[in-house]
Amino acid sequence: MAYTFTQSRELFQRAARVIPQGIYGHFNPSTTIPGSYPYFISRAKGPRFWDVDGNEYIDYSCAYGPMILGYAHDRVDEAFATQARKGTATMPPSTLLIDLAEKMVEVNDCADWAMFAKNGADTTSWALVLARGYRRRNKIVLANGGYHGTQPWAGSNHTGISPADRADIIMVPWGDLDSFQRIVDENKGQIAGAMFTPYHHPVFEQQVLPAPGYWQGMRRICDENDIVLMIDDVRAGWRLDIKGSAHYFGFKPDLACYCKAIANGYPISALVGTDKMRIVASKAFQTGSYWNNSPEMAAALACIDEMQKIDAAGICDARGLQLRRGLEECAAARGLQFNMSGPNAIPFLHFTNEKNFKRAQLFCKECSLHGVFFFWHHNMFLSAAHTEDDIRKTVDVADRAFKTVKEHFGG
Ligand SMILES: Cc1ncc(COP(=O)(O)O)c(C=O)c1O
Numbered sequence: 001m002a003y004t005f006t007q008s009r010e011l012f013q014r015a016a017r018v019i020p021q022g023i024y025g026h027f028n029p030s031t032t033i034p035g036s037y038p039y040f041i042s043r044a045k046g047p048r049f050w051d052v053d054g055n056e057y058i059d060y061s062c063a064y065g066p067m068i069l070g071y072a073h074d075r076v077d078e079a080f081a082t083q084a085r086k087g088t089a090t091m092p093p094s095t096l097l098i099d100l101a102e103k104m105v106e107v108n109d110c111a112d113w114a115m116f117a118k119n120g121a122d123t124t125s126w127a128l129v130l131a132r133g134y135r136r137r138n139k140i141v142l143a144n145g146g147y148h149g150t151q152p153w154a155g156s157n158h159t160g161i162s163p164a165d166r167a168d169i170i171m172v173p174w175g176d177l178d179s180f181q182r183i184v185d186e187n188k189g190q191i192a193g194a195m196f197t198p199y200h201h202p203v204f205e206q207q208v209l210p211a212p213g214y215w216q217g218m219r220r221i222c223d224e225n226d227i228v229l230m231i232d233d234v235r236a237g238w239r240l241d242i243k244g245s246a247h248y249f250g251f252k253p254d255l256a257c258y259c260k261a262i263a264n265g266y267p268i269s270a271l272v273g274t275d276k277m278r279i280v281a282s283k284a285f286q287t288g289s290y291w292n293n294s295p296e297m298a299a300a301l302a303c304i305d306e307m308q309k310i311d312a313a314g315i316c317d318a319r320g321l322q323l324r325r326g327l328e329e330c331a332a333a334r335g336l337q338f339n340m341s342g343p344n345a346i347p348f349l350h351f352t353n354e355k356n357f358k359r360a361q362l363f364c365k366e367c368s369l370h371g372v373f374f375f376w377h378h379n380m381f382l383s384a385a386h387t388e389d390d391i392r393k394t395v396d397v398a399d400r401a402f403k404t405v406k407e408h409f410g411g
Helices: 006-018 074-084 096-107 120-135 177-186 214-224 275-283 294-310 312-333 358-368 388-409
Strands: 041-045 048-051 056-059 113-117 139-143 169-172 191-196 228-232 255-258 269-273 338-341 348-351
Touching: 056 388, 074 294, 096 113, 096 269, 096 294, 113 120, 113 275, 120 139, 120 191, 120 228, 120 255, 120 269, 120 275, 139 177, 169 177, 177 191, 177 214, 191 214, 214 228, 269 275, 294 312, 312 338, 312 388, 348 358, 358 388
Parallel strands: 139 169, 139 191, 191 228, 228 255
Antiparallel strands: 041 048, 048 056, 113 269, 255 269, 338 348
């Protein structure tokens, strides 16, 4: 029986009366086809959530990345709750600040120091400030289609942005060393830093992994031109490698931004850097109302420890590979042109013979109506809580969804 969303729809109407768009941000209605998805959930556990109509889903959103160990993870939740009973926002900070910074420096390949904030955007904005402060230059290079948050400089928003907000931002294609070299040559001595994601994960497009030698080439050009190399590992961080995605791809950035999976859903982010960035990091004043909250730090410590212990990145990769093979084989057997791009742990699904996403939307709708939460416009995420059996069930649901796509579109 296909799921229905009576409660979700009623709640959405209530929400729309008092909240712009009803639901803002990632899951706003413009990214969902009406009747395909629930709007509100009632609870989540492990790799599953249940919506307000009682429908159960195997979830591949993982909350857009933060959930890596499974929802409502006992160890992480207990660490958070125990610390919360000792106080939340305090000034001065608790000693967990030191414990967590030490842990980041221990596990992260490019970290000589660490500082903490709340959101990914806090750290990407902060990294820009440090690059400019360090080099005493203004220009920053970013990649077309890259996402670093909704702040004006990042260019993901068009409403309410002034040209001055992006006056010193230069865009290049991701993964194109020649373009980067050309921009650097044209702006000799003016570029403070370059911020890129470790692999390219644009919305609405296939993901792109770095070509061999790409990151080593970027590192060389940055060194030759005194440019601070910044990695935005907010999305991919912890899922590819506990030591950071830069380690996974074999290079060392000067600054790296982490968030999402760091505390399995509790709000904390981290900026880490190498020794050369330490002095500027101590000069640039940065803070936030909740940046020293200790329960999130306890959650992050428990989460990082657990990720290390079970090799969460390895499990995500293995389950992602099982999913990718299962889906690609089913699609091929039904004569459909389909692939999953990007790392196994963070795949993007795509029907390669279409540009308008109609097949992808029908496929995801059919999956959602039968208990598998996939989406078509953005990469998905595997977690260490997904079991082999979950993936098998997912592939069964997906196979029936491919059949519907084939019947509807013919190929
Ligand atoms: C690569 C990347 N950078 C930065 C951000 C911004 O993080 P936040 O939404 O926590 O501010 C995101 C969020 O999705 C992201 O994927």
